[in-house]
Amino acid sequence: MDPANDVTLTVNGTRVSRRIPARQHLVDFLREELGLTGSHIGCEHGVCGACTVRVDGQIVRGCLMLAVQADGCTVDTVEGLSDSKELAALQKSFHEKNALQCGFCTPGMLMAAQDLVRQGKSLSREKIREHISGNYCRCTGYQAIVDAIEEVLQTEVIHGQG
């Protein structure tokens, strides 16, 4: 039988406690225990970025962290940041620029992009590409994704310093 541990963590503002197998990944915990299927599972070894979530304010790979390691942590997923409207500008820009086709990579891409937006700096396209280099998209060729992020960065910086 799988050894199990008790965990208590805050997910999208709600405190949850569960007894879970030690080997369960954070992204599996979110999807299977909590029904938060916005964080996707792609490669399951840290290459594709589809499972990107935020733990204690920093983006991480949900497949390279055990759920038990998130004990006591604050976890935010694409659902939480959508509901709080934190992602609203990026979502609008992704929509307008056609920055997705199949949409599988989009939740992870938004989480990585928002990490950049939060830094509040206007950045070159090269820097944007560097920041999302750990998130694979197999449809768009990235051009439109970079367009979308670039637009939000420029708008945020103008408004932020307005």
Added chain:
Amino acid sequence: MKAPPFAYVKPRSLAEAFELIERPGAKVLAGGQSLIPSLNMRLSAPELLVDITGLSSLKTITLEQGVVRIGALVTHTQLAESEPIAKHVPLLAQAVSHIAHPAIRNRGTLGGSIAFADPAAEYPACLVALDASIVVQGKAGERMVPAQKFFKGLFEVDLAPGELVVAAEIRAQLKDERSAFLELARRHGDYAIIGLAAYKSKGNRFVFFGAGATPVFARHASSATEAKEAVSLLKKDLNPPADLYHSPATKLHLAGVLLERAWTQLTTSR
């Protein structure tokens, strides 16, 4: 791909950690950015994971009497954002942006990278170039190992059962010293095809990674007095193994390209 079953424990003190890691089938978990993929792919099947990330004493960067001590649990992101590192160990500050991607840099640690000793990893080569010391601790106490001796073979390090890497100690870079870090990869954040950590103090120290089982100190090239000579001496120092895409000859050529670029940086940068 799901990890095989294991038990998990998170010690609150070093003493407790030393007890736990001696148990049969125990494995140390730090940032987990190499260990967890290997568990997912079932390349490793420990019975017990000892998560040392609760040991806050291993998370600090200090500067004392010209020596920078970096705790084993300092993450790549912490290193990248550290002022003392940017000022006193610029080689590491340059290296860190080549390590994987932001989401991985937020969890991966210096100590994990040192103890795992991937031959394509950035830190081991930097530490050899900097002539750093690896601080190893076990129940019996602390010992210092020169980086060049610590990396013994492919994924093999001078670490006895029951011991942990607790820190790395590096002499702060002096005003007239220079460092350069260069890496070639197919995509940003990928494993290096070949890379070079270079340090110029009284003499040069050129250390290549992705060029053998361990970081390779290019002894002959390091003793050269001009770039062309250094490049021509490289073949005495390096015999890089082929990877999926690059023959040994290609890698040797690319090593020479990096060496020339590093030479320019070391002699012109301020």
